[in-house]
Every structure is written in structure tokens, then in C-alpha cells.
Amino acid sequence: MNEVNLTELGIKDSRDLLKRKQISATELTKAYIQNIEESSKLNAFIEKTFDKALIQASQADKIIGTESEKSLCGIPVGIKDLFCCKGVKTQAASDILDNFVPPYESTVTQKLWNEQAIMLGKLNMDEFAMGSSNETSTYGPAINPWRSSNCNDFLTPGGSSGGSSAAVAANLCAGATGTDTGGSIRQPAAFTGTVGLKPTYGRCSRWGIIAFASSFDQAGPITKNVTDNAIMLKAMSGFDPLDSTSAKIEVPDYEKELGKDIKGLRVGIAKEYSLQKGDSAAKKKLEQTILLLKNMGVELVDVSLPHTEFALPTYYVLAPAEASSNLARYDGVRYGHRAKLDTNDSILELYEKTRSEGFGTEVKRRILIGTYVLSSGYYDAYYKRAQKVRNLIKNDFDKVFKKVDLILTPTTPTAAFPLGSKGTQDPVEMYMNDIFTVPANLAGIPALSLPVGLDESGLPLGIQLIGDYWQEPLLLNTAFNLENALAFENRPKNWWA
Amino acid sequence: MEIDTETTLKIARLSRIKITDAESDDIQKDLNRIVEFVKKLGEIDISGVSEFNFGETYLKDMREDSIIINDNTDDVLKNTKNKNQDFFTVPKIVE
Numbered sequence: 001m002n003e004v005n006l007t008e009l010g011i012k013d014s015r016d017l018l019k020r021k022q023i024s025a026t027e028l029t030k031a032y033i034q035n036i037e038e039s040s041k042l043n044a045f046i047e048k049t050f051d052k053a054l055i056q057a058s059q060a061d062k063i064i065g066t067e068s069e070k071s072l073c074g075i076p077v078g079i080k081d082l083f084c085c086k087g088v089k090t091q092a093a094s095d096i097l098d099n100f101v102p103p104y105e106s107t108v109t110q111k112l113w114n115e116q117a118i119m120l121g122k123l124n125m126d127e128f129a130m131g132s133s134n135e136t137s138t139y140g141p142a143i144n145p146w147r148s149s150n151c152n153d154f155l156t157p158g159g160s161s162g163g164s165s166a167a168v169a170a171n172l173c174a175g176a177t178g179t180d181t182g183g184s185i186r187q188p189a190a191f192t193g194t195v196g197l198k199p200t201y202g203r204c205s206r207w208g209i210i211a212f213a214s215s216f217d218q219a220g221p222i223t224k225n226v227t228d229n230a231i232m233l234k235a236m237s238g239f240d241p242l243d244s245t246s247a248k249i250e251v252p253d254y255e256k257e258l259g260k261d262i263k264g265l266r267v268g269i270a271k272e273y274s275l276q277k278g279d280s281a282a283k284k285k286l287e288q289t290i291l292l293l294k295n296m297g298v299e300l301v302d303v304s305l306p307h308t309e310f311a312l313p314t315y316y317v318l319a320p321a322e323a324s325s326n327l328a329r330y331d332g333v334r335y336g337h338r339a340k341l342d343t344n345d346s347i348l349e350l351y352e353k354t355r356s357e358g359f360g361t362e363v364k365r366r367i368l369i370g371t372y373v374l375s376s377g378y379y380d381a382y383y384k385r386a387q388k389v390r391n392l393i394k395n396d397f398d399k400v401f402k403k404v405d406l407i408l409t410p411t412t413p414t415a416a417f418p419l420g421s422k423g424t425q426d427p428v429e430m431y432m433n434d435i436f437t438v439p440a441n442l443a444g445i446p447a448l449s450l451p452v453g454l455d456e457s458g459l460p461l462g463i464q465l466i467g468d469y470w471q472e473p474l475l476l477n478t479a480f481n482l483e484n485a486l487a488f489e490n491r492p493k494n495w496w497a
Numbered sequence: 498m499e500i501d502t503e504t505t506l507k508i509a510r511l512s513r514i515k516i517t518d519a520e521s522d523d524i525q526k527d528l529n530r531i532v533e534f535v536k537k538l539g540e541i542d543i544s545g546v547s548e549f550n551f552g553e554t555y556l557k558d559m560r561e562d563s564i565i566i567n568d569n570t571d572d573v574l575k576n577t578k579n580k581n582q583d584f585f586t587v588p589k590i591v592e
Contacts, residue, residue: 099576100576101572101575101576103567103569103572103573103575103576104567104569201551202551215551239558241558241560242560244558244559244560245551248557248558307541309537310537310538310540310541312534313534313535313536313537313538314535314538316531316534316535317535317538324512328513331513333577333579333585333587334573334576334577334585335576335577336576338577338579341588345588346588346590347587347588347590348513349515349588350587350588351513352513352514352515353515355512355513355514355515356514356515356516359514364512364514364524365524365527365528365531367512367514368505368508368509368512368514368524368528369528369531369532371508371511371512372500372504372508372528372532373535375508375511381539382535382538384548385538385539385541385543386535386538387548387549388543388546388547388548388549389538389541389543389546390548390549391546391547391548391549392541392543392546394549426530427527427530427531428530428531428534431534442549444551
């Protein structure tokens with residue numbers, strides 16, 4: 001099969017060729033390994049597991065065509081560094097987990113290996129998933145394979161799952177895992193022309209995923225297209241006795257849902273998700289999408305989510321509060337970094353010096369603000385109040401989903417921005433990136449980002465579909481219909497190899 | 498300024514993060530920017546509103562509270578140099 005570039009295929013097309021024995025898993029894995037070796041400029045892979053990958057590939061080649069073959073047999077994937085993988089260095093892109101090698105495997109990655117996927121390595125991310133540009137990673141940022149036609153600045157691949165989005169867009173893996181606490185799957189997908197889905201809270205087990213904000217964190221796939229996303233989501237989902245917040249709800253065959261007619265579907269346009277004057281490209285793409293949906297017989301309905309303006313402030317109280325509690329475990333005692341101590345230093349100095357040296361600036365900032373909003377005297381004014389506002393935001397969605405099936409919004413106001421251009425003076429400037437993605441995390445509902453085209457400087461833009469609880473099949477099928485109508489086939493030009 | 502120097506140092510102490518005097522000014526400034534941003538929550542009338550919860554879908558399938566023995570002490574201890582036999586070592590905590 002020399003006529004096709006194997007690494008452009010993605011999950012479904014590779015699976016189909018593997019099944020027909022037109023390619024081998026070893027051949028496919030070697031093609032990805034070569035791409036990864038040639039892509040060091042993108043800084044997407046931070047830990048490579050090629051030996052393991054080639055062993056898995058050779059096993060897959062023996063299984064393909066037999067009764068033992070599973071849904072991802074022979075498909076090479078990349079794993080965000082937030083997922084613990086047994087025997088593979090896992091640091092959440094933080095110095096505090098220096099050289100940590102987990103003695104156990106996360107449930108989601110175990111499910112992928114059970115489906116016979118192949119592990120290429122760990123992907124770059126913002127430290128502890130706290131960031132929107134990949135710049136808080138201890139490894140330095142992953143670089144967006146897309147470049148503006150106007151300048152050669154390195155652009156962010158988004159955050160926090162920026163290594164995942166960059167790797168999928170640059171053909172370094174067939175699909176990648178991401179996690180999404182406030183937009184960390186969808187914003188990177190929008191910035192790289194890929195498809196990213198944050199499932200309903202509880203769809204995927206959080207066990208073995210390094211915790212950031214436990215009531216928001218959800219794992220999900222980043223892929224080249226909607227079909228690949230459906231296949232990978234099915235493999236990642238399901239109840240897990242080790243995570244009591246994972247839901248005992250049957251996992252549908254998402255791929256089978258694709259291609260159904262969406263005539264008569266009701267899609268809401270929320271007036272609160274409006275774009276500014278400067279965001280004309282995103283506005284144009286949204287309008288084009290609305291037109292396409294109308295042509296498919298979809299009914300567009302104006303809706304209102306009145307508490308949207310409070311979503312970001314609510315998130316930036318609750319997520320840091322949960323983070324300050326989750327990250328209390330990093331004390332330098334059992335694993336990771338331990339500060340060098342002076343002779344008379346006590347255990348308190350061990351904690352304080354280790355945490356001061358091991359955490360990066362943004363992570364420290366969030367631990368500090370989280371500690372503040374939970375501290376005596378401020379708890380009611382910030383934390384408790386934010387929990388109530390979170391309920392109001394959820395109620396807004398509940399009411400709207402009585403009228404419509406889905407909500408359509410832009411994923412981000414603009415395309416990818418240059419590294420180093422945001423949040424250097426004021427951290428809040430970077431937080432504003434999550435303005436359209438955070439509400440779905442607050443309510444715990446699923447949302448998907450789909451590439452819709454390029455802006456005037458040739459950079460991809462995404463639109464977001466938000467659904468009610470457990471409506472992933474409807475999200476994926478609507479995205480599938482739109483994907484066919486949009487025929488977005490642009491890929492970044494390879495400047496990095 | 499909502500958060501003064503004394504409060505900054507107190508939060509740092511509670512967080513077990515050492516901050517130097519040189520750092521504390523910048524940290525204080527950043528924290529105040531965030532507090533200013535989230536103050537918007539004060540504009541909403543929340544009387545009669547209950548706190549968020551995920552409802553009945555979750556937490557209804559708790560597993561048995563039983564002991565699971567993982568024989569992985571060696572793997573766990575591989576992650577530190579600070580050990581003595583099967584124990585982690587720390588600075589002296591008892592006089």
C-alpha cells in the first residue's frame with residue numbers, strides 16, 4: 001500500500017484496511033513512529049513507548065481476522081500525560097511528579113489496551129491540565145502544526161490537551177485521549193482542525209487520571225473525524241467500580257448512530273454566546289453552519305441561558321478549590337520531587353520547599369486561590385455561593401433542553417493565537433479563552449467541537465454542539481451530518497519534518 | 498485590595514507552599530486580579546437556591562467495602578530514594 005500515506009487514514013480507515021489485510025499493524029505503527037521521530041519541533045510526544053508499540057503491533061497482526069479481534073485492534077494512539085500508565089513515566093507535565101512511574105493503569109487506558117489499541121507514548125499538556133495554551137508544561141509547549149498565512153509565529157495547539165490535538169492534526173497518531181475540565185479537549189480540537197468530544201460527566205471512569213477538579217474532569221477522544229471519535233469514545237466509556245461517579249448506564253454503539261437523518265431536529269442558538277465585532281470569521285462560520293442545518297431540515301430556535309456570564313467566575317472559584325484539595329497529596333514524601341533540605345529542616349520545610357520548587361506558577365496560583373476561597377471567613381462568600389450559581393447554570397440548560405435537542409455555539413471566539421501572546425501580564429486574560437466551553441463542564445453535560453473551516457489567515461475554527469445528559473449519540477450524529485456537508489478536508493502543510 | 502500581604506502569606510502557609518518576600522508582591526497582585534474577576538458572583542440573588550449536585554445517576558453503585566491486596570510494594574517504593582526497608586523516610590517528627 002505505497003500509494004496511500006498510512007498516517008493520514010485515521011482510526012476507521014486504518015481499521016478497515018487492517019481487517020482486509022491490505023496493511024499490517026506493524027507497518028502502520030512503524031509509519032507513525034517515523035512521523036513522531038521527524039516531529040520533534042512540535043514537542044507533542046514527551047515520552048515514547050515504541051518498543052511496547054511494536055510488540056503490541058506484532059500481537060495485533062496475529063489476532064486480526066480471528067475471533068479474538070477487538071474494536072481498536074492494531075490502531076496506534078497517543079495518551080495525554082494525565083493518564084497513569086503502568087510502568088510508563090507519567091508526570092502530568094509537572095516537575096513535582098519528577099520521574100514518577102505509576103504502579104497501576106488508568107481504567108480508560110486499560111480499556112483501550114483491552115480493545116487492542118497500540119500505545120505510541122505520552123502526550124504533552126499544560127501542567128496538571130491547568131492552562132489553555134500548553135505553556136504551563138514543564139516540557140515547554142507543544143506547537144500547533146497549523147501556521148498563519150500572515151506570519152511564521154509558533155501558534156498554541158490549545159490547552160490543556162495541546163499535545164493530543166497537535167499529534168492528531170500532524171498525523172503522529174490515529175487518535176488521542178484528552179481530558180476536559182473547562183474546555184481542555186474542545187478548545188485544542190478547535191485550534192487544530194480536529195474533532196474533540198467531552199462526554200457527560202460519569203461516562204468515562206476517572207480512575208487513574210491524575211485529578212485536577214474532580215467534579216468537572218472527564219476524559220474524551222480527540223480524532224481526525226467524527227466516525228473515529230465515535231469508535232474511540234465507545235472504547236473509553238463505561239461504568240467502573242473503582243470510580244463511584246462513573247455511571248452504570250449502557251454504552252451505545254456510537255458508530256451505528258451515524259448517518260441517521262436529522263430532519264426535524266431542534267437546535268438552539270443562545271443569545272448569550274455572542275461574538276464580538278473582531279470575531280467576524282467565527283461569526284461567519286457559525287452563520288454558514290446554521291444555513292447548512294436549515295438545509296437539512298433542522299429547526300433553529302432562539303434560546304436564552306441567562307446565567308452564562310457567571311460561568312467563568314463560578315468555574316474559577318470551584319475548580320481551584322477542588323484543585324487545592326486534590327493537589328495536597330504532593331508532599332515529596334512518597335514519589336516525585338523532594339527538595340534538598342538543610343540539616344535542621346522539619347517535615348514542614350520538606351512540604352513547603354518541595355511544593356514551592358515542584359509546582360509551576362499557574363498551578364501555585366490556583367492552589368493559593370483555591371485555598372483562599374475555602375478558608376474560614378471566605379467559604380460562604382465564594383465557595384458556597386459559587387456552588388449555588390453552578391446550580392442556576394445547570395437549571396438554565398435543563399430548561400432549554402425542554403425546548404431544543406442541541407445547542408450550537410462557536411467553540412472559541414478566535415483561531416489559535418501565537419505562543420507568548422496571552423496572559424503574561426494578567427492570568428485572567430488566559431482564563432477568558434474558556435468562555436464558551438466552561439458552562440458544559442459546570443452542568444456536567446456533553447459537548448463536541450467540530451472543525452468548520454478556516455479563517456482569513458488560513459487557521460481552523462471550530463463550532464460547538466452541546467447536548468443534554470447522555471446525548472452523545474445525537475451530538476455525534478449531528479456532527480457527522482455537518483461534517484459531510486462541510487467537507488472540511490484541509491490539513492496543515494508539513495513544515496516541521 | 499481584598500488580599501493584603503498578611504493574607505497572602507497566610508494562604509501560602511495553609512497551602513504548604515513557601516513563597517519568598519520577593520515573590521509575594523506578584524502573587525498578591527495575581528490573586529487580587531482573580532478575586533476581582535470572581536466578585537461578579539456577588540451580583541446574583543441566591544436566596545432559596547440550593548447547592549449544585551449531580552442528582553441520582555451517580556454514587557448509587559458503591560462497591561463493597563472490602564480489602565483488596567495489591568502486592569506491588571516494590572513498584573511503589575521504586576518511586577523514591579527516601580526509604581528504609583518498606584518505609585518512607587522523612588525528617589525527624591518526634592522529639
